[in-house]
Amino acid sequence: MKHVLAKAKWLLCVALFFVGSAHLQAQTSSTAPAFEVVVLGDSGGIQDGNLSAFLLRSLTEPNYVALDAGTLVNGINQSIKQGAFSELTIKEDKKWGKAGTILRQHVKGYLLSHAHLDHVNGMLVASPEDSKKSIYALASVNTMIGETYFNGKAWANFSDRGIPPLLNKYHVVDLLPGTSTPIADTELSVTAFSLSHPVESSAFVIEHGDDIFVYFGDTGPDIVEKQGKLDAIWTYLAKQVKHKNLRGMIIETSFENERPHNLLFGHLTPALLMGELGRFAGKIGGEQPLKGLNVVISHIKYSLAKNVDPRAKITKQLNEANDLGVNIIIPQQGQKFQF
Incomplete structure (x- = not known):
């Protein structure tokens, strides 16, 4: 009995180590990973400093693209503390330090899914010390960002479009839905699709050679939104x-x-997500075609309410509904994954 308890305790320690690790290789096969994702912000809702933002790069290069930018500098700092950039060759700029060097030299552009503040705030407040790069978004998203934030009132216009004076730091690129566009200064390309949300949101299919990674901004399910976008x-x-x-x-x-x-206001629940993934599986065909697919869950809403843990409950509901065999990943700020 003591031997069994000791083994169980050891297994628990191992599990906790991997859950807390900043570097996780989220693979289900022997295939070498192709992409790296750093979690700058994992949550939706009200917790400033940890809002939707991820960095993605091909493992063949040192340059990232940001997938939304609700949290930016704080996310980079938290990721540095957890060793998420330990494998990145960084020539640290003495003026800007490590976080500034990563932002200014290694983040080459922003893919912004929509104009809600919890998805763009980090970019806005970092813009005075950011470097020149491009903002990629659907036309309606770029227009809303320009009219709402880069208007000389809410924020100075750091872009090259819209209300003068233009500071010309960010080059604004309108993505055409369903059309592949190269991401400047990276080896990546992106194809955007429209998503259902109170304002137009987007999904980005990011490609490098024969490898694909998909990022979804906020989205409602088709059975609720009735627009067929997913x-x-x-x-x-x-x-x-x-x-x-x-x-x-x-x-x-x-x-x-x-x-x-x-x-729902244009969002998903565990049951609705699994329903959507089931429809995706049905289009591929075969038995469990999504088995082992890495599905990273973003935008779990933070709550100030006492004795309420949405993350734990959503995780439980996702695991209980997962009859597709997908690899569900609940990320934490500062973690690094390889896919």
Whole structure:
């Protein structure tokens, strides 16, 4: 009995070590990883300093693109503390330090899914000390960012478009839905798709050679939104996976299953996410075609309420509903993953 308890204790320690590790290789096969993701911000909602933002790069280069930028500098600092950039060759600029060097030299652009503040705040407040780079978004998203923030009132216009004076730090690039666009100063390309949300949101299919990674901004499910936007993405991806490697996706799950559909405000629950992934699997065909797919959960809403832990409940509901065999990953700020 003592031997069994000792072994169980050892296994628990090992599990806790990997959960807390800043560097996780999220793979289910012997295939070498192709992408690296650093979690700058994992949460949705009200906790400033930890809002939706990820860095992604191909492992063949040292340059990242930011997937949303709700939290930026604080996320980089937290990631440095956890060793997330330990494998990155950094020539630290004496003036800017390590965090400044990463932001200014290694983050080459922003893919912004939509204009809500919890997805762009980090970029806005970092802009005075950022370097020149491009903002990639659907046209409506870029227009809203210019009108709402880069207007000389809410914030100085650091872009090269819109209300003067233009500070010309950020080059604004309108993405055409369904059309591949190269991301400057990286080896990556991106194809954008529209998502259903109170303002237009976006999904980004990012490619490097034959490898694909997908990032979803905030999105409601098709059965609620009635616009078929996720169906269009699943159809596209189902065709792509026949000749390319889908390495993983980041997709939101903001609320628990108990949330009424009329109060989702363009977001997903565990049950709704699994329903959408099931429709994706159906388009691919075969038995468990998504088995082992890395699915990183973003935008879990933080709550100030006492004795409420949305992250724990959503994790439980996702695992209970996971009959597709996908690899569900609940990220934490500062972690690094390889896919």
